[in-house]
Amino acid sequence: MRFDFFRTTGASAAKDKAVPGAPAQTREEPSDELGGPREASGYVRHALQLDPQQRVKGYRMAWLATPGTAPVPDASSQFIALLDNIARHLNPPRTGWRLGRLVLFLDVTVDGLFLAELQSLPPENVVLCMGLGDLSDVDTRSMLLFLREQGFGFMLKDADGLPADPELREIITHLDVGDGDPERVARVRAEEQPGRAPVQLVASRIDTWAQAGACADLRVDIFVDGALAHPPVKEGGDALQPESVMIVRLMHMIQRNENVRSIESALKRDAALTYRLLRHINSPAIGAGVEIHSLRHAVAMLGYAPLFRWLSVLLATSNRAAAPFMTKKAITRGRFVELMGQGMLPPGEADNLFVVGMFSLIDQLLGVPMAEVLAKVQLAGSVQQAILAREGVYAPFLALAEACETDAAQAARLSEALFVGSGQVNAAHLAAMVWSQEADAHDGAV
Structure with missing residues (x-):
């Protein structure tokens, strides 16, 4: 006692x-x-x-x-x-x-x-x-x-x-x-x-x-901690691994709003990928309330935008040679950027904010130059602008996430510029850690 x-x-x-x-x-x-x-x-x-x-x-x-x-x-x-x-x-x-x-x-x-x-x-x-x-x-x-x-x-x-x-x-x-x-x-x-x-x-x-x-x-x-440079990765030029290629293809299909039957048909060619995707979708981080058993069910329950988010998470975990902690760091950063943007940007921007944060480390995860990755995935212009040039509407939130990993003084200045207090920043920081853990609960790769 x-x-x-x-x-x-x-x-x-x-x-x-x-x-x-x-x-x-x-x-x-x-x-x-x-x-x-x-x-x-x-x-x-x-x-x-x-x-x-x-x-x-x-x-x-x-x-x-x-x-x-x-x-x-x-x-x-x-x-x-x-x-x-x-x-x-x-x-x-x-x-x-x-x-x-x-x-x-x-x-x-x-x-x-x-x-x-x-x-x-x-x-x-x-x-x-x-x-x-x-x-x-x-x-x-x-x-x-x-x-x-x-x-x-x-x-x-x-x-x-x-x-x-x-x-x-x-x-x-x-x-x-x-x-x-x-x-x-x-x-x-x-x-x-x-x-x-x-x-x-x-x-x-x-x-x-x-x-x-x-x-x-x-x-x-x-x-x-964040002061140490990212670990070296084996550069693969512009060559994505086979699983990464399949995930990028599915992301393109979702971006084009293709019929769910076509997407499901493409996904069924890789049973292991289907399994991993459904495990992610059923993780506590989603909180759908019911267990989802198929891609069609996922689209009906969640829509295309969250599905794109989870495919981006799978893309981040598709390079088995990447350091496991970098995957968790990327997902945590993605969630942090999303949480900081909530209430300051329209609700429809949430998935873009998440992708900005997570894709800011995607070159480290895939061992492929950032420009090559973005050329293949073809994200929205505003998302690419934030990732490549640290400019645009999403850039201040990404900059704050990076500062919280390395420099408290810079984090304080960026928070003040966004008119948010340290309490809100800390809440987003710790909530992102929890979310990445919950996303990991059903997949040991993260």
């Missing part, structure tokens, strides 16, 4: 220590709407946790105060703001945890350990990142043991190796190995004791994909 060491109200924590074992305060239900009532002045940032196959295992979350904010919020205030956004959008009371088996890594101070907002998160999906000094604090040892017993993981950061304290070793589940130096990795693994679960190693300071490859060889996970 959990108990709260501090009573809290909303996003602010009163530092009134509660008696251990006393009933916890009922959790306030936050708003799920974009730009909810408890908007904080700052931006959510995330880095991807990638396994050696470059699949997404989790996210390392951070809070960056809005540039120019005075006074600058202290670490506790920023952590509370981050937890509030996570609770509101990733773990709302009505639905619970929305990222499946993915794990969140949170940098936490000693004070943060005692927050009820933290204890409301599913422990098996949270790893708390702390330095050796904080972890060794004898006054917090009982709380560390309590949280570990509940299922929270702990990552030791900024340390050369595992601590000598055996009780502390029992708490630590992950170790930050910096740049993944092979000697350091070997030394840590040599320190592990037989019969105990091995500590998971994660390299947090990856500056090149050569380093990432070396970590993969050592079976070490990595954290990658």
Whole structure:
């Protein structure tokens, strides 16, 4: 049973220590709407946790105060703001945890350990990142043991190796190995004791994909954020793979509003593609309410425009040589761009916004130059203008999505230009992460 060491109200924590074992305060239900009532002045940032196959295992979350904010919020205030956004959008009371088996890594101070907002998160999906000094604090040892017993993981950061304290070793589940130096990795693994679960190693300071490859060889996970350039791809000139060619053909048929029977006939030539398309359409991200069993049923329920969207998702996943995390990144960006445009552009623009965001990375996914891809798919002129030149009505939303991946200061400036607050941006950011996970729920390729 959990108990709260501090009573809290909303996003602010009163530092009134509660008696251990006393009933916890009922959790306030936050708003799920974009730009909810408890908007904080700052931006959510995330880095991807990638396994050696470059699949997404989790996210390392951070809070960056809005540039120019005075006074600058202290670490506790920023952590509370981050937890509030996570609770509101990733773990709302009505639905619970929305990222499946993915794990969140949170940098936490000693004070943060005692927050009820933290204890409301599913422990098996949270790893708390702390330095050796904080972890060794004898006054917090009982709380560390309590949280570990509940299922929270702990990552030791900024340390050369595992601590000598055996009780502390029992708490630590992950170790930050910096740049993944092979000697350091070997030394840590040599320190592990037989019969105990091995500590998971994660390299947090990856500056090149050569380093990432070396970590993969050592079976070490990595954290990658938007500041790292996209991984190199094998260029295929203008040659799309056979499945990609079929998907492009279907997209052309939908653009020409061809009869659904003709589209269905073409799709039936590839049973595996039909299966994947229907699995995507039946994913929680669509929320159609009924299971769709055929293309004709999908068109009747959803129309042609959403079908074009899902074919574009399949196109993004059609190159098996592409890094899996790039597919998730493209789909997340597409959804983010779409959500930011909602309410600012006509409802009919939603699918174009999604395609702009996702296709902005399509050359990375297919290994084909952008101009060649767009020449084959023949998207609307306004969509191509945003992707190729970052101009036109969709461009500001794409620019904001890219800034949120790399530069909080730029994100703040672009948000201001669009007359949207950080709360709305954060809501779109986290909702897009959820949507990409739900889209992935029925297809392991994403």
